[in-house]
Amino acid sequence: MQLESNATRPSYSEYLLFSCSVQYSLEIRSSFLGSCFLNPVLCGGDPVQVFQPSLMFFSCCTAVQSGGVLLGSSTILPCHIITNDRLSQITWQKTIKGKAPNDVFLIIQPKIGLKYRNENDLRFEFIGNVNEKNGTLKFSNVTLKDEGSYSCIFSLFPSGTPSRNSQLVVLVPPITNLMDHTPLEGNEEVPLATCTAAASKPKAEVRWIKGSLEGKVREELKETQHANGTTTTWSNLLGKPGREMNGQLVKCVISSEATKEEILETNIQVHFTHYFCYWCTLFTLFIICLAIFCLVFGHCTALWKLPV
Structure with a gap:
């Protein structure tokens, strides 16, 4: 009696569900x-x-x-x-x-x-x-x-x-996204960026490569399980936004059994006020207020000799 040889192997694009037995x-x-x-x-x-x-x-x-x-x-x-x-x-x-x-x-x-x-x-x-x-x-x-x-x-x-x-x-591959928050400069910890791996099965792993910001920021992970068996994972990169963070490169690494490892990149953006512009703004407001005062009360010559 002859025994059967190994079964025909499927193409690489086909994912086989069965353990060999x-x-x-x-x-x-x-x-x-x-x-x-x-x-x-x-x-x-x-x-x-x-x-x-x-x-x-x-x-x-x-x-x-x-x-x-x-x-x-x-x-x-x-x-x-x-x-x-x-x-x-x-x-x-x-x-x-x-x-x-x-x-x-x-x-x-x-x-x-x-x-x-x-x-x-x-x-x-x-x-x-x-x-x-x-x-x-x-x-x-x-x-x-x-x-x-x-x-x-x-x-x-x-x-x-x-x-x-x-x-x-x-297996369901995740829908990935990386979003910048662009916070204002300050001393309170706020989200700097959010990396999302949505609707994956099994759930995806999300981690950060922080580069020069290592030790200055931290990760916060959240998950939501859906009724169809998929999972959405969020990872927030938190820190106190300072000038030294502006423009620094960070990477989000998303790993899943359903797809190859994916790396998303972004540069941290922090809004901060230049002191020169700050004083320029104050001086401009002062001139505008002074001109209004002169026109309303008619005492421009006493405070400021405006050209005719």
Whole structure:
């Protein structure tokens, strides 16, 4: 008997949900469904001839890419068995949030072929071969609602209904943003910049590279979990805005299982008043007030001799 070689590896762009598992099941069966064991006479008085070892080999091996499937991408649901038993049907069922447990959504039969149950979800494409006892599916455009457990069940005679259970985990990359606050110069601690990683699954990690501001500023982290299982993470960079901070470069580093590490950069902006401009403003206001006083009270010559 030949055992199946490794299953075809998916392309790198496909994120596979299943942990690789190979299982052997050795079953002892009787040509008369076990009755010979109880009554050797039925077998011509030689019960030794009754037992015929049957080796069944399951294949559910594919490369695991980042531990899950990227939102909106495609993946492979592999299920293959090698056995001499007769196959009557391959059944696919799933257990996901909002649906009844073990919901049968697809059946594959040797003569009829693929048949959808309840609804025709055309995102499932049969790419296996019934004659080879291969019930592999391609699952396209995966969403968060698809996350859950998927089972492939073989109806075999006489061994029964062996199955493979696999867990689908959906990854969602974060929506990133870096915002400057441009505070006024002062002695109170205020936000200088905010880095956001929104609606990611699992939650993203956010940290700062502070450069020359190391020790002068601190980080404040906040998180919000959403009903669909995603998480939004905010990280505020706090400090007392001073002139020495103006123009200093800081970097926000966002890490997530669903995407590559991303680095956002900004220069801290602090508004501060120049003393020269401050005194210029006061002097200008003084001249304006003096002119108004002269025009209202008519004593301009006593205070200031204005040119005619």
